[in-house]
Amino acid sequence: MKLLYDLPESAMESVSGVLNGESIRYCVPADLDEDNVFITDWIALTETRIITVKGGAFREEIAVADGADYKNVTLVGNGILEGEVNGVPRVIARYSMRHVPRYAYIANILNVMSKGRRPMTKSADDEGVCPKCERRMAEGTLICPYCTSKFTVLKKLKDVLSKHIPLLLLAVGMFWVITGISLISPYITRLFINEVLNPIEPGMTTIFGLERGVTAVMAFVSIMALLSVSSSAIVIVRGRIMTLVGNRIANDLRNVVYEKIQALTLNDMTKRKAGDMMNRVTRDTQRIRDFISHQASQGINMLITLIGICVILFATNWRLALLIIVPIPLVGLVIKNFREKMWIIFHKQWHVYDDASNVLNDILTGIRVVKAFGQEEKEIGRFRKASEDFRDISMSNEKFFNTLFPILNFFVGCSQFLILYFGGRMVLGLEMNVGELIQVMEYASMLYAPLGFMTMLPRAIANAMNALGRIYEIMEVEPDIRNADESVTMDIKGKVGFTNVTFGYQSHEPVIEEMDVDVAEGEMIGLVGHSGAGKTTFINLIMRLYDIDDGSISIDSVDLREIDMNVLRSQIGVVLQESFLFSGTVYQNIVYSKRDATPEEVIAAAKIANAHDFILGFPDGYDTRVGENGHNISGGERQRIAIARAILHNPRILILDEATASLDIEAEQQIQEALGRLTKGRTTFAIAHRLSTLRNANRIMVIDKGRKAEMGTHDELLNMKGIYYKLVMAQRQVTRT
């Protein structure tokens, strides 16, 4: 985080008068004033003072030691630095959200200073800001989208493309052949007219060694037919090849994106909408496939044809060629003018489409809620509205394109009339013969298609580029959590230590604060606290779903960040409140954690989890399909399958996050039993609202507002008469009534 900005020269001059031999150790912008206007003020910290710069000049100084309790308060759309100066709470600076994390550091630094210590925090480059254009980038991206050209994206996809080079080359070769054939046929037409039909020198009786007359006509016609047939054949083969390549590339891309999504952590995932991700995997790759197998291949073809025609036309008759070229810049001009409009049109369509699919996604994933509240009608209405919007937008877009392109085609077509007029005069003036004119006409009409196509190309490219960009964006996301360069592989025994751990999902708002915990191998710790206190966050940190901001977490005295992540997670087992079953059989769901498990092991695990009996109760036993579209099983059964999964996994550290919270008493008791067996000898962290669930725990930790409030055995905590005591009493009351 950059904490030492350079003051502008004039401000520096004004401030240097009051420095009195001190130096500026930290200096950050304060960019918002009390009247809600952006400004460029500054807050500078010297060894002992806060110096404020307002309107480019020194304004005020505060002795840091006169103040206490400095804090960055995040409001809505802005933040303030406040502190109690000489016992009076006051605002010291106000700033936009961009600087909020900066001021979180500054507040910390001030508190350290006010206690007479020397702050150790160092200024560094800002993260998440493009070094080139200084624009903010979203978290997790390393490359500034603003400064990245589309070309870089293509380069990035080079790997994907390079695998298909041979096929692509083959296809390009075919393009040349096809173009060659189509370019040669007007020439043959000319020969046919000039040489075969219209003998220039009556004395000649043969042409190219053929007898004039019917034989020559026959020969020419067959050659033309042959060319046409073979070119059609090649076109078909080429089409197949391009489709193949397109499909393969799309498939590769899909895999790349999919793998990437798998590699991303929960944190990365929650920042993006699931529906959005799905779209990228399916629709965007599809778009790219279509682009490669249709527009791109056509495009290459057309481009080659265009160049070929131009060369031949100029070689045949440069004056007529010029006439043909004249309207082209005109077309270019029109396209250029409409580009922005076309771009907007596409985005709109895309957004509306996204909306519609998100609505559908919502409805489908929340179908139970929808039905439970009898809202089907309303939801259908919502979806209908969204898809009608999409229809309207698509229609109006089509209308736009259907007007634009005929107009463009008319421009191109105009040249035909010009050629006829001037060419006709040349033929009459004997500057040119009929065959030549017809050849030119034929070439000119061949220009039609490529030009018309080129007018469509920008939209096709824009479309594909967008899709590509969205995929690229995913590929560029760096997972938040990475393995250390030299990560340790080890067998975990189960000692867990937290030293002064501070963590916040947004680093300036700590959710876990200064937590010190030592858990011995095999110990069971019950975690208690109000909802939102940070219990789940605490265990997320043990699993290293997030990296901490300060302090350290260790397992068997090895820093968590040095342990290989796969090793770590393979030795931690988790049962959550709502266990997720994959679509598949019960058996597959249990062996998920240990692919090479034997059926005996699976049954043993199910037995320990109290799941064996109800599984056998299903007609299909362990082969019963569960999960989406599967056999409907109850919450308790689901939990027990999840526990069996965890048992089979045989983890050294077990985490139970309200594993039994959603169950009825009887089911809970059965699961309790199972859990009792499971937790024996393993380090266990169990979060529970029903405190009775925690009676097996060796120690209980009460988390309150992210801090360790109380920790000890059940009896110790009761005697303390603190939060835990209150909780226990409250629950007893509830049970009694």
Add this chain to the structure above:
Amino acid sequence: MADTVTGGEAAEAAVGSEAEVGSEAAAKGAPAKETLVDITTIRYLDPVSTAFKETEGGFVSMEAGPDESYPRVNFQRSFPFSRSGEFISVRTVEGKEIGIIKKLSLFASEAVAMVGRQLDRRYFSPTVTKINSIKEEFGYNYFDVESSAGQCRFTVRGGHNVVSITETRVLLLDVDGNRFEIPDINKLDDRSLKRLEMFL
């Protein structure tokens, strides 16, 4: 369960208040059929007996009765968009709700101004008056706008951070968490509106 305790706290906090809707209704011998409002205890602050004062450091203190005073309170809107002048929650610095201002305009004019200033500070979202350009690259939209707070450039990620609050009112959320508001898109000039159009 933890929820029970939370409820207990709320009940404690309400002790000693004079404007409890729930208890008032109960005292008047409300009909047997209780409504949702009857069974909750929310304290609505009385416009007459509640006094606000600006503190030296630029905050506000509150006196809610003869022996109930708070050296500093914070204000939070319950409905920042739909009812910005109503249902304003008054909280201690620790974040505990003291009571709710049901309708700010019923309070004394100095109080209205004072609370208004605090709210203005808390809810900062400059009004966009003109959109100079929007450039889109890979799902990021780079805005360059004129606003009530001055000219500014910011980055909005994806289309879903352009939020339509009503048919005509739009909120832009940038990647840092800053907010920019367009109170009425139809009041924008044509060019600005056109630039924004693709998000609507």
